[in-house]
Amino acid sequence: MKRFYLDHNATTPVLPEALEAALPHLTRHFGNSSSFHWAGSVAREAVDTAREQVAALLCAAREEIIFTSGGTEGNNLALKGVLEAQGGERRHLVISAAEHASVFEAARHLEAQGARLTIVPVDGAGRVSAEAVAAAITPDTALVCIHHANNETGTLQPVEAIGRACRERGVPFHTDAVQAAGRIPLDLRALPVDLLSLSGHKMGGMKGAGVLYARAGAPLVRQTDGGPQERRRRAGTENVAALVALGVASRVALEALPTEPLRLCALRDRLWEGVRARVPDAVRSGDAAHCLPNTLNVRFPGADGETLLMGLDLEGVAASAGSACSTGSLEPSRVLLAMGLDRNEARASIRFSLGPESTDEDVERVIDLLPPLVAGAREAAQAAGGPEASRL
Numbered sequence: 001m002k003r004f005y006l007d008h009n010a011t012t013p014v015l016p017e018a019l020e021a022a023l024p025h026l027t028r029h030f031g032n033s034s035s036f037h038w039a040g041s042v043a044r045e046a047v048d049t050a051r052e053q054v055a056a057l058l059c060a061a062r063e064e065i066i067f068t069s070g071g072t073e074g075n076n077l078a079l080k081g082v083l084e085a086q087g088g089e090r091r092h093l094v095i096s097a098a099e100h101a102s103v104f105e106a107a108r109h110l111e112a113q114g115a116r117l118t119i120v121p122v123d124g125a126g127r128v129s130a131e132a133v134a135a136a137i138t139p140d141t142a143l144v145c146i147h148h149a150n151n152e153t154g155t156l157q158p159v160e161a162i163g164r165a166c167r168e169r170g171v172p173f174h175t176d177a178v179q180a181a182g183r184i185p186l187d188l189r190a191l192p193v194d195l196l197s198l199s200g201h202k203m204g205g206m207k208g209a210g211v212l213y214a215r216a217g218a219p220l221v222r223q224t225d226g227g228p229q230e231r232r233r234r235a236g237t238e239n240v241a242a243l244v245a246l247g248v249a250s251r252v253a254l255e256a257l258p259t260e261p262l263r264l265c266a267l268r269d270r271l272w273e274g275v276r277a278r279v280p281d282a283v284r285s286g287d288a289a290h291c292l293p294n295t296l297n298v299r300f301p302g303a304d305g306e307t308l309l310m311g312l313d314l315e316g317v318a319a320s321a322g323s324a325c326s327t328g329s330l331e332p333s334r335v336l337l338a339m340g341l342d343r344n345e346a347r348a349s350i351r352f353s354l355g356p357e358s359t360d361e362d363v364e365r366v367i368d369l370l371p372p373l374v375a376g377a378r379e380a381a382q383a384a385g386g387p388e389a390s391r392l
């Protein structure tokens, strides 16, 4: 059976170029990049090259790139490291209600340890208002942390306006750009962001590598103690092969930025038009005017999304109910609930996320498959008393 992968916000296939570059670092180039000898220098050069490639993607300086194990670590390091760096006086954190679990849970952890947490609501499209974020800032605010692009809906946040508001008030601003990096242009010379996280496996690299960008002078205390790697901001031997893959993926993404977002937008829009034509009461969630090119979150009122996803999977189509991290959770999506959807509506939602290898064929396949699957998922949910009741 032919397989169709429309879940790139969960993870992406490793780009052939990235894999090819990484492989020698799993075999003959096995050195530790901190070692002085020949084996170490090969690894060190590879890590340096990767750093330059990621810095180029972000229009940042090499020294501002801290390699991590991925988005979760970058987000944890930003929240915990910035709060710790500011001592006991500034213990207030501002996040949005639609943050990824790696921000949300880190913030809750800090709150349990005595930090004050403000969670700014999102509107029906999943966007925060920059004014509401600015209004939440107080003299003891240590950090504002608002994601760039939402993993479930693709909604883009007004990061530029938020960053300006933070600058005016002298408060560091971190953005989780795990879903945005490599998919839309990010120019940190112009964007008023102090810290930014990204993840290799969301952009054609390998799992286990990511970046926390920290603008020169940003307050940050490392959260892993140990060796002096990453300019003493993140201890631990680097995952050289995965960093090499991340570097190449950054280069490829940068080259593709003039064309690939437009191609994906057209594919995504075709998917939505096709779905809407065949299932007229389908509803799109998120902000169509401010959206990642590759993401479409759709709700099929009265259907159970999980049933729908299982039906798609049996036909070889991989899509998702939202965050891969909450798959298997009995709770409906926290992000969709924060947007004002009720539990039945959140349960009836599924996400399609496209990537570099997505084609018309993927999209047309989904458009053809959905009508009978939606009808079946509706019947099943109705028999159980609604999508929510079908889970109880």
Ligand SMILES: Cc1ncc(COP(=O)(O)O)c(C=O)c1O
Residues within 6 Å of the ligand: 009, 010, 069, 070, 071, 072, 073, 075, 100, 102, 147, 149, 150, 151, 176, 178, 179, 199, 200, 201, 210, 324, 325
């Ligand atoms: C917005 C966002 N932030 C952070 C992460 C975590 O990244 P990683 O899987 O690299 O830990 C994800 C992954 O789903 C994400 O979508």
